[in-house]
Amino acid sequence: MESLGLLEVALIATISLGGTAVVAFGFWFYCTLGLNHRYAGLDNIVPTFLFDGNELRDATPDAQMLIKDVPPHMNERESMLHILSARFPTLNTVMDRIGRNEVQTLTATDDSAISLEVTEIDGLIQVKLIGTCTQDSLTISTIAAQDAMLDELTMLRNIADKSPHMVWQQDSDGQLNWANQAYLDLCDLISDDQNKSVKSWPSDPAFPDLHHDMTADDHVSRRKSIDIPAKNGEAWFDITTFKNGSDALHFASNANKAVLAEQEKRKAVQMFGRIFAQLSTGLATFDANHRLTMFNPALIEMTNLSPEFLSSKPSMQMFLDSLREARLLPEPKDYVKWREQFPLNDSSTKRTAYCENWEIADGQTFKVTGQPARDGSYAFFFEDITAEISMTRRFRSDLETGQGVLDALPDAIAVFSANGTLVTTNRAYADLWDVDHDTTVRVHDLRAEMMMWQSHCAAAPIWGELRDFIGNSGHRKLWTDRAILDDGRQFNCKAQPIAGGKTMISFSVLSRMSPRVQQKLSMPDPAIYGLKG
Structure with missing residues (x-):
């Protein structure tokens, strides 16, 4: 035999591969036809399903008619269980647990002639509905579908009647x-007619x-x-x-x-409205969307903003801008940055409280308080403290004037309260006793001050008498005495009661004594000294 050429070899290989493909296609076609015919073929006279998990691989026409009217959100397996589980409640469990090539028969719970045959075939589950047709020559699938619709109708009636x-x-x-x-x-x-026994x-x-x-x-x-x-x-x-x-x-x-909650809310709003209307403090409340939801007449009176503008529910930014235009805001160096401390929009993260005194151009002073709430709302309170500020300033001015008068006096002055606390002193007092001059209230008591006085003076009995005079709560008259400073100067000490149980003590320096007199006065008494010897 002559050797084959290259062309002949290629031709033989092509014919061989083509034949193999034809054989493979024929085998697949045969298996597919065999599968359908074996599991749920068209010639099957009973409703039959073939499942691969939840997916329906094949079904007879009667089986397909059985599940065509189920709720649309169910898959094929859930649709079959929806129709059949009323009579066969264990069907789902049997399909999950059936063994390889195992066949199980399920009997209907209503003692009817219908049953199910569940078969495992090569990993697939076949469900076959079998039995006799005794109800007016209806098919088994029709009977099952009617039963499912009756069950659903009964359930819907129960839901409707038991619904509140x-x-x-x-x-x-x-x-x-x-x-x-x-x-x-x-x-x-x-x-x-509430008493009739039969309801119509x-x-x-x-x-x-x-x-x-x-x-x-x-x-x-x-x-x-x-x-x-x-x-x-x-x-x-x-x-x-x-x-x-x-x-x-x-x-x-x-x-x-x-309705009751709305009525109570309306009553509460009306009650708060009446309360807010009588407040002298201006109120402006903004909701979580940063819109003005509530204000009172005091706010209109204090800011002169029109009721139409406030009733239009302006945003917080518009509200502050209007106050600025009315020259009711303290003019900051950077107004835009100053305004950012308030929650002006949804991106605002600051929810801190605010409190500041606003000096108005016409001389008024407002104490403005901003208070955030947990629900995102924000409230402004405007309090006119002009009179309070004026009184404070006048009181401070009176104190400064009184202190100035005391400082101008040549005598050293000290005022003590009824319990012996030092209330005030003047400049001459600080110079006399060599203490730091302080025009404000110095928190010292009588005992500390008297020890300082004694340390700068020659021994004398006047300090005990002075202490008793200040501590006396009864009727008191003017008390005077004299003492000598350690530098030789004499001074008169005068104590007199003043309003509120207080005592004013004045020290008047007279003149410097000669050293001889000072030495004589400071020497011990010879008679006493002789007795001691």
Whole structure:
């Protein structure tokens, strides 16, 4: 045999590969047809499902009809369980736990002739609905579908009747054609005859004329009240109406608590409004959206901002800008930066309290306090402290004047309270006793001051008498005595009572004594000295 050429070898290889592909395609086609025919073929006379996990791989026409009307959010496996689990409650568990090539038969819980055959085939689960058809020649799938719809209808009726919310439907003429138990109970409450034993269908709707204001493409919500004679009062309901063909479908929920809360809130707002209206402090409250929600007449009087502007709910930034234009703000060097300390917008992170005195151009002074709240709101309080500031300044001026008068006196002055606390001194006092001059109140007591006096003077009995005079709470007259300083100068000490139980002590320096007299006065008494010897 002659050797094959290159062309012949390539031709033989191509024919071989093509034949292999044809054989493989034929095998796949055979297996696919065999799978469908074996598991859920069209010739199968009973409803049969074939699942790969939750995915439906194949189903007979009757099986597909069985699950076509289930809720759209369910997958195929959930749809089948929705239809069959009422009769076969263990179906889902059996499908999860069935072994390889295992077959299990489930019997219906209602003792009907219908059963399920669950089979594991090469990792797939086959569910076959088998049994006899005894109900008017209906198919098994039709019977199961009808049972599922009846169960769902029963469940919906139970939900409607047990719901605490009222549901009812009226036709285009306003006649009641369906209602749940909550609505019927309300009609019994508002009925004139409360004692009749047999309840009849309501002849008149509890809420007349609701169907008249219903549009075709939208729903209508409103709040209605009705009188209930059995409870001697009225009840409020939030009612929503939908168009249902030519009928009007109504849903109502009790709104008594909401109405009561709104009434209490309205009363509270009115009460606070009356309180705020009588306050002399200006109030401006901003909500979490930085809009003015509340103000009082005092704010208008203090700022001269128009009620129309304040009633328009300006933003906090607009409010501050208006105060600046009215020259009611202290003019900072950088107004924009100063304004950023307040929550002007949603990006503001500062929620700190603010307190500052604003000196107004016309001489007024406002104490302005800003207080943030947890809900994001912010309140300004404007207090006119002009009189207080004027009084403080006048009082400070009076103190300075009085201190100036004391400092101008040549005598050293010290004033003590009834309990012996040093109230004030003058400049001559500081110079006499060599202490730091302080025109403000010096916090010292009589004992400390008297020890200082004694350290600068020759021994004398006047200090004990002076201490007794200051401590005496009864009727007192002017007291005077004389002492000698350690530098030889004499001084008169005078104590006199003044208002409030206080005592004013004055020290008047007379003249310097000669050294001889000073030595004689400071020498001990010879008689006493002789007795001691």
